[in-house]
Amino acid sequence: MSGQILGASFRDPSGFLFTRAGKLYRQVNQAYRPDYDLLLSSGLYQRLVSEGLLISHAEATVEPADPGPAYKIIAPEVLAFVSYPYEWSFSQYKDAALATLKIQKIALEYGMSLKDASAYNIQFHRGRPILIDTLSFEINKEGKPWVAYRQFCQHFMAPLALMAYRDVRLNQLLRVYIDGIPLDLASRLLPRHALLNFGLFSHIFLHARAQQTYADKAVEKPKINIGMSKQALLGLIESLESTVRRLKWNPGGTEWGNYYEITNYTDAAFVHKKQLVSEWMERIKPKIAWDLGANTGIFSRLASQAGGYTIAFDVDPAAVEQNYRQVKVDKEQSMLPLILDLTNPSPAIGWYNRERHSLGERGPVDVVLALALIHHLAISNNVPFSQLAEFFYDMCHWLVIEFVPKSDSQVQKLLKSREDIFTQYAQGDFEEIFEERFDIREVVKVRESERYLYLMERRKDFQK
Amino acid sequence: MHYSPIPLTSLPSILAYLDPGTGSIIIQVIIAALLGGGILLRTFWKKIFRKKSKPEDTTAESPSEVTSKGDQS
Numbered sequence: 001m002s003g004q005i006l007g008a009s010f011r012d013p014s015g016f017l018f019t020r021a022g023k024l025y026r027q028v029n030q031a032y033r034p035d036y037d038l039l040l041s042s043g044l045y046q047r048l049v050s051e052g053l054l055i056s057h058a059e060a061t062v063e064p065a066d067p068g069p070a071y072k073i074i075a076p077e078v079l080a081f082v083s084y085p086y087e088w089s090f091s092q093y094k095d096a097a098l099a100t101l102k103i104q105k106i107a108l109e110y111g112m113s114l115k116d117a118s119a120y121n122i123q124f125h126r127g128r129p130i131l132i133d134t135l136s137f138e139i140n141k142e143g144k145p146w147v148a149y150r151q152f153c154q155h156f157m158a159p160l161a162l163m164a165y166r167d168v169r170l171n172q173l174l175r176v177y178i179d180g181i182p183l184d185l186a187s188r189l190l191p192r193h194a195l196l197n198f199g200l201f202s203h204i205f206l207h208a209r210a211q212q213t214y215a216d217k218a219v220e221k222p223k224i225n226i227g228m229s230k231q232a233l234l235g236l237i238e239s240l241e242s243t244v245r246r247l248k249w250n251p252g253g254t255e256w257g258n259y260y261e262i263t264n265y266t267d268a269a270f271v272h273k274k275q276l277v278s279e280w281m282e283r284i285k286p287k288i289a290w291d292l293g294a295n296t297g298i299f300s301r302l303a304s305q306a307g308g309y310t311i312a313f314d315v316d317p318a319a320v321e322q323n324y325r326q327v328k329v330d331k332e333q334s335m336l337p338l339i340l341d342l343t344n345p346s347p348a349i350g351w352y353n354r355e356r357h358s359l360g361e362r363g364p365v366d367v368v369l370a371l372a373l374i375h376h377l378a379i380s381n382n383v384p385f386s387q388l389a390e391f392f393y394d395m396c397h398w399l400v401i402e403f404v405p406k407s408d409s410q411v412q413k414l415l416k417s418r419e420d421i422f423t424q425y426a427q428g429d430f431e432e433i434f435e436e437r438f439d440i441r442e443v444v445k446v447r448e449s450e451r452y453l454y455l456m457e458r459r460k461d462f463q464k
Numbered sequence: 465m466h467y468s469p470i471p472l473t474s475l476p477s478i479l480a481y482l483d484p485g486t487g488s489i490i491i492q493v494i495i496a497a498l499l500g501g502g503i504l505l506r507t508f509w510k511k512i513f514r515k516k517s518k519p520e521d522t523t524a525e526s527p528s529e530v531t532s533k534g535d536q537s
Contacts, residue, residue, distance in 0.1 A: 012481055116482055145496070147480035150488035202495045211487035228496045235499030236492055 003065035007354025014135040018065040024078055025060060026134060029069040035138050044110035053103050055132045080288060080309040084356055085119040086174040087338040087346060089321040090163050090249040093171060096122040097156035099129040101241045113140035117152035126333040143227035154180025157203050162186060164247040165194045168317045178350050183208035199243025251318030272447040277400060280455050281306035284398050286366035292342055293373040297323040304334045313340035343381045360394060368396035375404040378425055379414045385433040393437040399456040403430055408450055437462050
């Protein structure tokens with residue numbers, strides 16, 4: 001075998017992803033040939049790609065990574081960034097679920113059906129959810145139930161119901177349960193009044209009960225032809241769709257929602273900061289930018305406007321939700337808001353810890369924006385400057401970082417109820433420590449504020 | 465094709481690379497039968513409704529009427 005087979009690509013015998021010479025390919029196996037051929041010949045592929053629901057691909061003439069079972073090699077369009085369901089806001093999650101069901105409904109029109117409904121098969125591409133697994137379709141046999149129903153309920157219905165009915169942070173359970181939230185757990189966590197929702201009652205509560213009932217029972221081989229008619233199958237999909245559609249969550253008491261109003265920024269300082277970031281982005285012209293602690297993405301948009309695909313991370317699900325709604329309204333194609341707790345970033349999870357990548361494995365990027373951030377990491381989370389510098393050095397080439405001095409009211413607020421053990425938290429120490437790994441290209445005091453904005457570039461001569 | 469009511473001790477042979485789950489298959493067949501019935505009923509009612517309301521709808525949307533309205537304005 002030649003080429004590096006991707007860690008998440010081992011379950012489905014239909015094929016797998018691999019990289020060779022830095023390019024991404026998908027091997028389609030002989031076992032999947034009839035399904036692949038129908039996907040293309042039926043017009044389903046064309047329809048889904050034209051509606052922006054399926055990633056496009058081109059057939060490639062490269063050597064297969066595993067020639068034995070190989071039928072074809074395809075080169076899928078490459079994504080700018082791979083995100084995971086535990087990083088999505090409520091509406092992103094909901095849109096991903098609705099996209100999956102829409103794809104399934106269209107597939108049924110063409111005599112095909114989704115054989116899996118994994119949330120990890122959906123990615124955000126140009127601002128919209130898209131299916132990235134070309135091999136997810138199978139020829140639909142009339143009368144066959146939906147084999148991905150269990151997976152859909154665990155990967156989409158349960159997390160969304162918990163987010164809407166209990167707490168929006170509960171999609172974090174996906175970090176633990178890689179195959180979706182177990183339905184018995186979801187049933188226990190959902191409030192009683194969720195039982196009144198017919199969709200949730202049937203797709204989660206009854207479903208969980210049925211799973212329990214049949215968990216250890218031996219089931220006889222079929223004696224007669226049982227199954228479901230196309231009408232029944234469509235009824236099921238439509239029920240899932242209307243249940244998901246009715247789940248709602250609105251960002252109310254957001255932690256940072258009005259951050260820009262409560263900082264000690266004057267209008268002049270805010271404008272100056274925007275102008276500086278904008279100028280530097282035009283100068284760097286990043287291909288990919290990460291804005292860490294992006295709030296609703298005001299500064300992230302300066303990076304995306306300079307042409308870079310920008311990931312706007314924030315710990316607050318409400319801020320990310322607002323940002324995503326903005327992306328939808330403005331049909332932005334190069335902005336991806338995501339939830340991330342920098343003090344405990346997304347880890348590598350799954351089999352061998354190789355299925356889903358950690359944040360670090362998805363970097364480094366051209367530029368990281370760390371605006372009004374380090375005081376939270378250095379003071380609230382006690383991270384020394386040396387470790388912050390090390391982290392940023394691993395994550396980016398360019399760094400736009402704001403130094404917020406101790407005298408700043410935001411820092412004073414963080415220190416209000418605790419002992420000030422941060423003797424090293426001073427601008428001189430900050431510069432000295434960061435200069436070991438970065439060259440400081442620009443330092444500008446933000447007008448009408450005590451804060452400083454730095455443009456730093458990774459040092460090539462730094463030896464670890 | 466004929467579909468009989470579901471005897472809960474037997475399952476169609478479902479070949480899938482992921483375990484669809486016995487309980488998940490059984491419950492979806494039951495839910496789907498109920499919902500599918502609903503859809504059938506809905507389609508039936510729609511047909512009846514459409515048949516009844518069709519003549520009125522056609523008059524209202526007839527091109528001649530649209531044109532005459534346009535002429536008046």
